[in-house]
Amino acid sequence: MTDSVQSSKSEIMLELKDVHSYYGKIHALKGLSFTVGRGEIIALIGGNGAGKTTTLRTVSMLKAPKLGEVIFKGRSINNVPPHEMVKLGMAHVPEGRRIFPRLSVRENLEIGAFTIKDRNTIEKRIQQGFEIFPRLKERQSQLGGTLSGGEQQMLAFARALMVDPELILLDEPSMGLSPLFVETIFDNIVSLNKAGKTILLVEQNALMALGIADRGYVLQTGEIVLKGSGEQLKNDESVRKKYLGED
Ligand SMILES: Nc1ncnc2c1ncn2[C@@H]1O[C@H](COP(=O)(O)OP(=O)(O)OP(=O)(O)O)[C@@H](O)[C@H]1O
Numbered sequence: 001m002t003d004s005v006q007s008s009k010s011e012i013m014l015e016l017k018d019v020h021s022y023y024g025k026i027h028a029l030k031g032l033s034f035t036v037g038r039g040e041i042i043a044l045i046g047g048n049g050a051g052k053t054t055t056l057r058t059v060s061m062l063k064a065p066k067l068g069e070v071i072f073k074g075r076s077i078n079n080v081p082p083h084e085m086v087k088l089g090m091a092h093v094p095e096g097r098r099i100f101p102r103l104s105v106r107e108n109l110e111i112g113a114f115t116i117k118d119r120n121t122i123e124k125r126i127q128q129g130f131e132i133f134p135r136l137k138e139r140q141s142q143l144g145g146t147l148s149g150g151e152q153q154m155l156a157f158a159r160a161l162m163v164d165p166e167l168i169l170l171d172e173p174s175m176g177l178s179p180l181f182v183e184t185i186f187d188n189i190v191s192l193n194k195a196g197k198t199i200l201l202v203e204q205n206a207l208m209a210l211g212i213a214d215r216g217y218v219l220q221t222g223e224i225v226l227k228g229s230g231e232q233l234k235n236d237e238s239v240r241k242k243y244l245g246e247d
């Protein structure tokens, strides 16, 4: 499937070309092609097991594609190891709580800055993270494992920001958050985007994700079945029925 809906912004930052991915015999991604323009928020929505997480893991090369190509800022990254991705300007906030439970909040953030040598830059980024998530500042000495689910989610997000990435991959950032925190997280995503970050957002909360997205793609069993502007998809009858819980 080729991508006829081009990004609304001129420069393509990320492009997937006919990407296939497998877990053993399970064909998880079946020829995925899509683009993310610099400065866009792109929402990837779809039901459980549709392949959203696999798509993000493929983009960050945690799981290199079996077939097809991932192009980031004009070059194929198929053979780039995942830990190199940060240096290229991509940060992945994974699904669930992937923080270090036995390290403090501050130490978790410092680890996120593993590619940065300059102490002042690290400290500056930590303070920026605290500005975005004041809750983390209050709890900077607390062990990661003792944070609430929502706080761990914030920590994972703040940790990804430590490297000042150009592209942020977010896997269900609202998962497990109370409605108030969900609002806050979405506000933060919009602010980061306004500050120049490009965002690829996977969300179960389709309505909110499409509400902030420039464009979106609907995934179903490893294929893109629908694409359009955030507005178009939000108002699409089939999307509303399937993913927004309307009958
Ligand atoms: N480690 C794995 N081993 C085997 N199969 C896997 C593995 N991870 C994912 N899969 C399968 O690949 C398919 C896509 O899974 P994926 O986690 O990408 O879906 P998802 O859209 O993120 O779902 P959810 O909304 O539940 O998070 C599913 O059929 C899933 O069972």
Ligand SMILES: [Mg+2]
Pocket: 052, 053, 054, 095
């Ligand atoms: Mg998932």
